[in-house]
Amino acid sequence: MMENSNLDRTFAALGDPTRRAILDRLAQRAGATVSELAEPFAIKLPAVMKHLGVLGEAGLITRSKSGRVVTVRLRPGSLRDALAWLQRRELFWSTRVDKPTAYAERKATQARARK
Amino acid sequence: MMENSNLDRTFAALGDPTRRAILDRLAQRAGATVSELAEPFAIKLPAVMKHLGVLGEAGLITRSKSGRVVTVRLRPGSLRDALAWLQRRELFWSTRVDKPTAYAERKATQARARK
Secondary structure (H helix, E strand, O other): OOOHHHHHHHHHHHOOHHHHHHHHHHHOOOOEEHHHHHOOOOOOHHHHHHHHHHHHHOOOEEEEEEOOEEEEEEOOOOOHHHHHHHHHHHHHHHHOOOHHHHHHHHHHHHHHHHO | OOOHHHHHHHHHHHOOHHHHHHHHHHHOOOOEEHHHHHOOOOOOHHHHHHHHHHHHHOOOEEEEEEOOEEEEEEOOOOOHHHHHHHHHHHHHHHHOOOHHHHHHHHHHHHHHHHO
């Protein structure tokens, strides 16, 4: 089980759209340089570096330096504990807390998803 | 699909151990008053109110007032989009990104879990 502080860092890191977009870009390739990652975003390199720092602290990415080039990669498996935390709660909330409401909400979501 | 800003709020709300503990307490009962929720925590009522504000903004709880008593409840289904976001990534990262590493890490995690 991941320690509490790691869950804190993981969830906090995911609470930002640029950081989630960086992760999605990394998922499309084996690795990317910092400038490749920064390219599509309308923010400056130092801001990207700061986001990468947060993602690194949360253990979601690794950074390796070769000469002056830093290559960033996803760290496989690093979302597992956050996912497990959510899975246990989502299941429990849906099946136990206020059953009729949960059922109605699930049906409404499914109906919307089919549209 | 949940909007980006809702995902921001959900993940940010989950990035705090007191807020996650409040959610877990709420999952054990049909509803709780603010003072019932505050009771096990070594923090003052205004701090608890602030955490409830963050959880409410993220749509994870509902608050209803009857006279002077505020009852707090979980909002069923409110974790679903955050869960879906993580599920898609976790699967993808584990199966595609750096396969041997992902496999080795998964095995190591499983071995640790069996201990």
